[in-house]
Amino acid sequence: MSTPDHPQPTERPGLAVVLGGTGGIGAALVAGLQAQGLKVLSLGRRTLPALDYTDEKTVAACAQHVAERVAHTGLPLQRLVVATGFLHGDTASGQHAEPERSWQHLNADALQHNFLINAIGPALVMRHFLPLLPRQGRCVAAFLSARVGSIGDNALGGWYAYRASKAALNQLVHTAAVELARRNKEALCVALHPGTVDTGLSQPFAKKGLQVRPADEAASDLLAVIDELPAGSSGQFFDHKGLPVPW
Numbered sequence: 001m002s003t004p005d006h007p008q009p010t011e012r013p014g015l016a017v018v019l020g021g022t023g024g025i026g027a028a029l030v031a032g033l034q035a036q037g038l039k040v041l042s043l044g045r046r047t048l049p050a051l052d053y054t055d056e057k058t059v060a061a062c063a064q065h066v067a068e069r070v071a072h073t074g075l076p077l078q079r080l081v082v083a084t085g086f087l088h089g090d091t092a093s094g095q096h097a098e099p100e101r102s103w104q105h106l107n108a109d110a111l112q113h114n115f116l117i118n119a120i121g122p123a124l125v126m127r128h129f130l131p132l133l134p135r136q137g138r139c140v141a142a143f144l145s146a147r148v149g150s151i152g153d154n155a156l157g158g159w160y161a162y163r164a165s166k167a168a169l170n171q172l173v174h175t176a177a178v179e180l181a182r183r184n185k186e187a188l189c190v191a192l193h194p195g196t197v198d199t200g201l202s203q204p205f206a207k208k209g210l211q212v213r214p215a216d217e218a219a220s221d222l223l224a225v226i227d228e229l230p231a232g233s234s235g236q237f238f239d240h241k242g243l244p245v246p247w
């Protein structure tokens, strides 16, 4: 929503990149950004080029693809949205991982995979994609995190690997924001909590009574937050209503 303190931005539509644009929230973000008039590039494990955090070369190749698109179209990269993430499923080594209910369930393979997808992959994205943001003008890099990654908000415990890897992501986002500000004072780099959303990631827990929202609703909220991030808010962690989440 536009308020006197946070006017609607006056940017002319440029290029948007959604990493994990093939996921539940990612696909809805792609549709939402297209509806805003931006040219959108969606990258994931099943796109060409493919993005797979288990192979850093693919991150570099995707960034090169985006750099060529920026050069070819002359459009600035105004939005970089990182919608990748892992909570449960098969790990890179072929084992199965579920969120831990107790320290008894802590397992090195699951921890490694959560950190790989939720923190190390996005860190490699920072390395390869943040230099593609324009050196002047407003632009936003938004990394989907999760409220359960908040240490201050953790009253329930459990979900060790997911929580810890998202907390690591939050620190990476804050650190990258400091460096990004030296390149472009109007550039913003933030962590966002999308709310609880109906996707494959949340499905097993929705069955256990978790309240979920449709992905298009979550995407529309997140895009409104991104559009209205005020100057000086880079490096922070916001929810889908634009409210700050404690670290």
Ligand SMILES: NC(=O)c1ccc[n+]([C@@H]2O[C@H](COP(=O)([O-])OP(=O)(O)OC[C@H]3O[C@@H](n4cnc5c(N)ncnc54)[C@H](OP(=O)(O)O)[C@@H]3O)[C@@H](O)[C@H]2O)c1
Pocket (backbone or CB within 6 Å): 019, 020, 021, 022, 023, 024, 025, 026, 044, 045, 046, 051, 052, 053, 054, 083, 084, 085, 086, 117, 121, 144, 145, 146, 147, 193, 194, 195, 196, 197, 198, 199, 200, 201, 202
């Ligand atoms: N859904 C929720 O309730 C909820 C709540 C809080 C936070 N979040 C966060 O929101 C983000 C999006 O979640 P979602 O609900 O849309 O989950 P999702 O539907 O499971 O999507 C996950 C995305 O991560 C990508 N991914 C998984 N492994 C990858 C790898 N090795 N390399 C590159 N990409 C990989 C998937 O790619 P493929 O399409 O190729 O499989 C997919 O695009 C995540 O960061 C999640 O932690 C979600």
